[in-house]
Amino acid sequence: MPEYIAITPARDEERFLPQLIACMSAQKHLPRRWTIIDDGSTDATGAIVDAAARQHPWIRPVHVPLGRPRLPGGESAIMQLLHEDAYQDVDYILRLDADISFGPSFAESLLFEFASDPKLGIASGMLYEPDDGGWHEVVSPAFHTHGPAKAYSCACFRAIGGLEEGLGWDTIDDIGASMLGFKTHAFQHIRVNHHRRQGTARGVWPGFFNKGQAAYHVGYSPIFLIARAIRMVAVDGPLGALAMTTGYLEGYVKRRPRVNNPELIRFVRCQQHRRLMMLDTVWR
Numbered sequence: 001m002p003e004y005i006a007i008t009p010a011r012d013e014e015r016f017l018p019q020l021i022a023c024m025s026a027q028k029h030l031p032r033r034w035t036i037i038d039d040g041s042t043d044a045t046g047a048i049v050d051a052a053a054r055q056h057p058w059i060r061p062v063h064v065p066l067g068r069p070r071l072p073g074g075e076s077a078i079m080q081l082l083h084e085d086a087y088q089d090v091d092y093i094l095r096l097d098a099d100i101s102f103g104p105s106f107a108e109s110l111l112f113e114f115a116s117d118p119k120l121g122i123a124s125g126m127l128y129e130p131d132d133g134g135w136h137e138v139v140s141p142a143f144h145t146h147g148p149a150k151a152y153s154c155a156c157f158r159a160i161g162g163l164e165e166g167l168g169w170d171t172i173d174d175i176g177a178s179m180l181g182f183k184t185h186a187f188q189h190i191r192v193n194h195h196r197r198q199g200t201a202r203g204v205w206p207g208f209f210n211k212g213q214a215a216y217h218v219g220y221s222p223i224f225l226i227a228r229a230i231r232m233v234a235v236d237g238p239l240g241a242l243a244m245t246t247g248y249l250e251g252y253v254k255r256r257p258r259v260n261n262p263e264l265i266r267f268v269r270c271q272q273h274r275r276l277m278m279l280d281t282v283w284r
Contacts, residue, residue, distance in 0.1 A: 002111055004092035004151070006034040007082065009074020013098035014044040016195055021052045021059075023101050029108045032090055034059050036098075037077045040066040045098075076165040087154050095163075097148040101193045109190045110151045121156030121182025122174060124149055125190030129197050138194070139235070143282075145174055145184050149192045156182045164259065168214035172259055175218070175268050178282045208240040212247025219258050219265030220248070224272035 006024065010017055017036075024034060036059060038046040049061040064077055078095065087093055092114060094107060106125065114120050124145035127138040138146065147170030160176040163169050174184045197207060215225055225248050232241040250256075258265065271281045 001029050001108070002091040002115065003032050003089070004094055004107065004111065005087055005090050006031040006094040006096055006107075007037070007078055008034070008096045008098055009037045009039050009077050010041065010045050010049070010098035011039040011074070012041045012043045012045060014041075014048060016099040017045060017048050019101050019195075020096065020098055021048070023103075023106070024096075025056060026104045027107045028104050029111065030058060031094065031107070032058065035081060036061055037074065037081070038063045039074055039077045040064050042066065075163040075169045079162050079165065082157075082162060084158065087157070091154060093152045093154060093157055095150055095152070097194070099195045100148050101195065102149070102191065106149075106190065106192070107151075109187070113185070113187055113190075114151070114153055117183065119181070119183045120185065121153050121159075121177040121180075122184040123151050124186045125192040126186055126188050127192050127194050129194045135193065140186065142186055142188075143174065143178070143184050145170070145186050146192065146194075148194050153182075156180075166217070167210055168218040168259070171214065171218050172264070175264055176261075178271075179264065179267050205239070205243050208236070208243035209247035209250075212244040212249070213251060213256075214247075215244070216248045216251030216256065217258055219268055221269040221272045222248075224269075224276060227276060 008020070024031070036049045036052070038049050038061065046061075046063055049059075049063075053059040053061045062081065074097075082093070092111060094110070102125065110123050110125070113123050122145045127146040127148060128135040129138055130136075140146070150170070152173075156177050159180050159182070160173055164172040177184050197204075212225075215228075220228075225245070229241040229245045232244065251258075274281045
């Protein structure tokens, strides 16, 4: 089997981190090493990480001091550690949120998909999140890989320049990979349970508002954003659609900066317009 490393940013995740550690420890194919970043936690996260490292020599704890300037998400902490020397001895990188769980064949299944398609650059499983009736699948196009648990070939990770810090990182990497000729795919038969809805750690309205901010930052077409908001009404209700649209428009009002890659913005808008017109895109 090919070798991989895993990395997880965790901030105040004492509730969910133990089950992720249990899932990783049960993998049929363990990582060469798994770096867990205690990113300025004020709860028992740091102690949980240290205890896991004492039990499993392939777990590497990293403690980031409280009070460090921090962008949304954990990518700023991740990229301080994932310089090229950190993954030169492996084939793949697995990036995991702390609030997920999965079965013992999760990593093995992802690696099999990479081995089956040399053009595959980024892969994820299908994401499920809790609701009143149990678990529901997070519906998205097959080319969109889910941020809470995604794997990269080292060749793709190197080519896209790593992960963007801040909102929209998990869309920017998919787009950058597609621009460079890599495939991205979320595989239906690989399940990941996400124990809270994406982006809602601070509440439902801030979560959907952040989605709009991320769409603005990535450079989404206004026409595509409106179409997406209309579709969201049926799935997430009018409040979620309103919050996302508000977050997107706030970027224009406050003239917030966008991703520093005009070519990427042109590419994503071209592909979005083609999808709206039901034409072929790289994201079939």
